[in-house]
Amino acid sequence: MLTFRNISLALGGRTILDGASAALPARARVGLVGRNGAGKSTLLKIVAGLTEADGGSVDTPRGTRIGYLAQEAPGGETSPHAFVLAADTERARLMAEAEHAGDAHRMADIQERLMAIDAHSAPARAARILSGLGFDEAAQAQPLSAFSGGWRMRVSLAALLFSNPDVLLLDEPSNHLDVEAAIWLENFLRKYPATLLLVSHERDLLNNVVDHVLHLDHGKITLYAGNYDGFERQRAERQAQADAERRRQESQRQKLQSYIDRWGAKAHTARQAQSRMKALKRMAPIAAATIDPSLSFQFPNPEALRPPLITLDHAAVGYAPGHPILTGLNLRIDPDDRIAILGRNGNGKTTLARLLSGQLKAMEGGVTRSGKLKVGYFTQHQVEELSAADTPFQHMARLMPEAKASTVRGQLGRFGFSGDKADVAVSKLSGGERARLALALITRDAPHVIILDEPTNHLDVDTREALVQALNDYDGAVLIVSHDKHLLELTADRLVLVADGKAREFDGSLDDYRDMILKGEDEGEKPKKAGPSPGINKKDQRRQAAERRKETQDLRNAAKKAEQEVTRLTGEKADIGRRLADPDVYQGDEAPALIARHAELSRQLEAAEDRWLTAQERLEAAEADVA
Numbered sequence: 001m002l003t004f005r006n007i008s009l010a011l012g013g014r015t016i017l018d019g020a021s022a023a024l025p026a027r028a029r030v031g032l033v034g035r036n037g038a039g040k041s042t043l044l045k046i047v048a049g050l051t052e053a054d055g056g057s058v059d060t061p062r063g064t065r066i067g068y069l070a071q072e073a074p075g076g077e078t079s080p081h082a083f084v085l086a087a088d089t090e091r092a093r094l095m096a097e098a099e100h101a102g103d104a105h106r107m108a109d110i111q112e113r114l115m116a117i118d119a120h121s122a123p124a125r126a127a128r129i130l131s132g133l134g135f136d137e138a139a140q141a142q143p144l145s146a147f148s149g150g151w152r153m154r155v156s157l158a159a160l161l162f163s164n165p166d167v168l169l170l171d172e173p174s175n176h177l178d179v180e181a182a183i184w185l186e187n188f189l190r191k192y193p194a195t196l197l198l199v200s201h202e203r204d205l206l207n208n209v210v211d212h213v214l215h216l217d218h219g220k221i222t223l224y225a226g227n228y229d230g231f232e233r234q235r236a237e238r239q240a241q242a243d244a245e246r247r248r249q250e251s252q253r254q255k256l257q258s259y260i261d262r263w264g265a266k267a268h269t270a271r272q273a274q275s276r277m278k279a280l281k282r283m284a285p286i287a288a289a290t291i292d293p294s295l296s297f298q299f300p301n302p303e304a305l306r307p308p309l310i311t312l313d314h315a316a317v318g319y320a321p322g323h324p325i326l327t328g329l330n331l332r333i334d335p336d337d338r339i340a341i342l343g344r345n346g347n348g349k350t351t352l353a354r355l356l357s358g359q360l361k362a363m364e365g366g367v368t369r370s371g372k373l374k375v376g377y378f379t380q381h382q383v384e385e386l387s388a389a390d391t392p393f394q395h396m397a398r399l400m401p402e403a404k405a406s407t408v409r410g411q412l413g414r415f416g417f418s419g420d421k422a423d424v425a426v427s428k429l430s431g432g433e434r435a436r437l438a439l440a441l442i443t444r445d446a447p448h449v450i451i452l453d454e455p456t457n458h459l460d461v462d463t464r465e466a467l468v469q470a471l472n473d474y475d476g477a478v479l480i481v482s483h484d485k486h487l488l489e490l491t492a493d494r495l496v497l498v499a500d501g502k503a504r505e506f507d508g509s510l511d512d513y514r515d516m517i518l519k520g521e522d523e524g525e526k527p528k529k530a531g532p533s534p535g536i537n538k539k540d541q542r543r544q545a546a547e548r549r550k551e552t553q554d555l556r557n558a559a560k561k562a563e564q565e566v567t568r569l570t571g572e573k574a575d576i577g578r579r580l581a582d583p584d585v586y587q588g589d590e591a592p593a594l595i596a597r598h599a600e601l602s603r604q605l606e607a608a609e610d611r612w613l614t615a616q617e618r619l620e621a622a623e624a625d626v627a
Helices: 040-048 080-086 089-100 104-116 119-132 137-141 149-163 179-190 203-209 228-263 267-282 349-357 380-384 392-399 405-413 419-423 431-442 461-473 485-491 510-518 538-580 583-587 591-626
Strands: 002-011 014-024 029-033 055-059 066-068 167-171 195-199 212-217 220-225 310-320 323-333 338-342 364-369 375-378 449-453 477-481 494-499 502-505
Touching: 002 040, 014 040, 014 055, 014 212, 014 220, 029 040, 029 203, 029 228, 040 066, 040 167, 040 195, 066 149, 080 089, 080 119, 080 137, 080 149, 089 104, 089 119, 104 119, 119 137, 119 149, 119 179, 149 167, 149 179, 179 203, 179 485, 179 510, 195 203, 203 228, 203 461, 203 485, 212 228, 220 228, 228 538, 310 349, 323 349, 323 364, 323 502, 338 349, 338 485, 349 375, 349 449, 349 477, 349 494, 375 431, 380 431, 392 405, 392 419, 392 431, 405 419, 405 431, 461 485, 477 485, 485 510, 494 510, 538 591
Parallel strands: 029 195, 029 212, 066 167, 167 195, 338 477, 338 494, 375 449, 449 477
Antiparallel strands: 002 014, 002 055, 212 220, 310 323, 310 364, 494 502
8 A cells, every 4th residue: 555665865964764664564553653853753854745855755556545644734714614514526526517507417426435435424523523633513613714723633634534535644642632632532533444644753553553553763774563662572582683783793803803903913824813904894894773862751759748738718810800611629639649630621631730840829718838839840831931042951050059060960961961951952862852841841850740741742652661660759749730641650650630620529530531422421520439448548548549649650660670580581582593593603612501591591581570560470479459
């Protein structure tokens, strides 16, 4: 269906694609992944015909319809429903022609074609897609000019999905969505009947939707079968094999170089030395795996404060006097809390976050804060408002005027800005690096509460995993607004649902919430679940919740460590197996030691696999208990 043949492209003197080739199976759902700046969006634009490659081609069958999400938000007085319907250009053309067709035969042909493309159910299909993306019936009839840019981008996404192209190209489609719309989109894409090429950093989306992963790295693309977790396992295995081959090659290089150095000047061995010199030049170097400093988050731990940190008592909050957005707020935040704030965009999640951060005052009711409380509040606006001409060091130094330069650089180093990286202008930083800088700035004074409003929009998959680890290592309270379900699942143990002007505890898991969204239940209705055991007060419940969270995190770390050990042993065993397969190895005295090591590795690998399986079983059992 879609074939890349030696695609090459350079932009601004930098090679983006270098002979990239791959053949995607028909109707495959493919996740296009790679580090920020690798060229994923550029490759999508080449497929869409918006960017011309320097060399190579993208081949598709004749007549293939390619759909690409435009980056310009639609506007004007057209309603979202009408805009989406117009995306089916054939239906729109036939419907217009039917109004004026005078020939009975032509009218019959038009009606037959309209039936074939199921045109008469189109209004209902368009309404369902818009509803899934957060537009109720009234909103679908309003003019596009009444909506913000983010909501108008949702309309563009709805129109693209409605048009049902043969090849659907999506570049970070969930960036403008809340978690509810992201859940709906994931469910829609799982059932998409044609080819899908998806750029996303959402691990859950990549795991639950795609059946192939196309990895873009250093200008090359490699196709893997399976979802994202499968891709990571296969990549780790390949890297282990490459590292083993690199070590073997380096040993061979040293032997060749030693021979050349020793015998190159001797007349009777000069020819052999020249032969080895040519062999040395022909050896293509194998790159070693590199450690990326951008995978670095370390939130400074705060001094201990007695709970509660923040208490809301029948509080109301809003922006215009007499017009509160949220009322009757009763919420308590303790030092060990991990809270996900759920609810559709526009329901007041950010308003609640601003009240808790101290940026908004309560209109009525009580708000009690611990006397020494410090709050770090992250929003996307902070990323956008960074001074492009200044460096990370200059940004941090302005906020820490009394601190020594070493202290300023130490805080930046926690977030991957060590050495010269701290002195690079913000204009030269990627979106992910700017987000890390904003996180470094808001946590400079070791806050007791960190509030994160969509922190992952510019972070790739690996960096999001680093953020998860840092949040789980942090000793203070965490509140998160995010559409990234994977992030919420690994960091939050309390859910607060903002809906209908209220914010209340959601007595269920994220999977319960997902099921509720997909079933179209009322947002304010909570699934029934057994209440707390009698005799256990809220303090004990919070303590038990913290203990369960620590237990599952320890088990998760143990499972990850065991998996890494299995990967390491597998790579070493494969390396020795390849060496034992070489007949020359038996000419010396190395073979017995290799055979013994191979046997020992087999025993160690079996034990490591047992530890991994045991850790996984204990983790799954513990997570089931927590749920």
